[in-house]
Amino acid sequence: MQKKSKKVLLIVVSVLFVLSVGYFALLAPTTAWFFQKTDKPYVFTFADFDTEVTSTIDDLTVPLRAATRFADTDETLFDEVVHVVKVQAENHAGKAAQVRVSVVEGDENPTGLHWFLMKAPEVQEGDEPLTYKTIIESKLGESMGLKSYQLIAATQTKSVEQQYEEYNQGALEVLNAHNKMPVPVEAGESADIYLVFWAEYGEVIAEGLDADDLVTIGDYNVDITFTAEPYSNPTATMTMHSLSAVQVKILVPENENTSVCTEPYVGTYYVGDREFTTVDGTIEVGRYGYESDLRNILTGTRFKLQILTEGYVFEDSGKSFTTGTVNSIGNTINIVSE
């Protein structure tokens, strides 16, 4: 009898134990401070993010009145039919942050929706006309241009579906990789993030819709999630951008004890996924792609730039310069003709 009651007690205690563990395992979290305004104008404010802070705009309607083909170099109506969602990310925390954006499509969406992440000042609200297509092409550089060239060149021999498949495997992969890049927001500052949506013509007609009536493709629904996280990485990327092929030389200090830049930068730099090495500080910009990146550079590192191709100068935020410091959110240096 005692044994039986002991067993019953053990069952009861076991169930209570399991329920107790379940209670603690499923507790609601108390998180870092943030605020989201999910109606227009969209705002995502965070003030405290030693952990990730997430804000989601649920079930947003993206009305697109026509499809367009990004890869088509003759497409002049691209900017006319895109839908732009602007979100202001405000960093009230006392340290640098980065914001990542992800878009999840609704189950009932027609196919063909694509988007591209942009931020001010590369695009400004109210700019007319907003040349989204040019900006996207310039940001994606050679890989997008090359794929679009192949697509157009193959028009006579391949079906639209085949062409699109090739396009999808190449250019759109580059585009998706770009969209995963975080947007840096310095402490106390805000960043205007723009999501440019369009319906890709090739995919829309591949679904069997009437190619002559692409002005009624319907609405798309999306969930847009913004995630803010601390930007604690002590290294940053220095990006050089040039539409023309130029050579530059980068000089860095000899050691940590000096800020005088006398030594050539020795190491790797990247153009997209392609890796190059320099032993004398010379970097090719605009030759293999519009942007050349020096990655994992320690923040605070001083640098001095020399232009080796005549007729060009360095520009940062509209100002000419030759020396600078790698900051926590990275540096973007434009090389423009004099």
Added chain:
Amino acid sequence: MKISVHNVLYNVFSITTTLVVLFLAIMFSFQARAFVVLSDSMAPVFYRGDVIFVRPVSFDELQEDDIITAHFPQSDDSVFTHRIIAKDSINRVVYTRGDSNMTDDPMPTAAKDIIGMYWFSIPNLGVISFEFGSVIVYVALGVAILLIISGFLVQKFRKRNS
């Protein structure tokens, strides 16, 4: 009296579980709510991974330096736990800040959004929540209950056959 490992384990298990259940019963009687801390913003009072207990309090009782748990403005789901740095009794709002944050929270918290006042915390208890996703917890708990019950059934079946 014969002391077996089985008996010792049984007693430890039973006593521990009874204490946990008693503790939870007392918390419920005080209408306290527990939350897992996901942020280090209130360090060193409590840290990420701790479980904090919050008890209901009226707005009038709250004072500067009290730590409150509240819903974010315009949010019904997410909550935060920060210290009151100023109280505006006329507009019935409080201004808050995390102890280890470099800035104040950008917006005041309305009285209606306040869930309660921080009572105490248990360090690292939230690890259970971190380690197991909610679905996995449900499955694991279900399996645990099934194993317990089936163990007894098998034992009973063997005894009957012998």
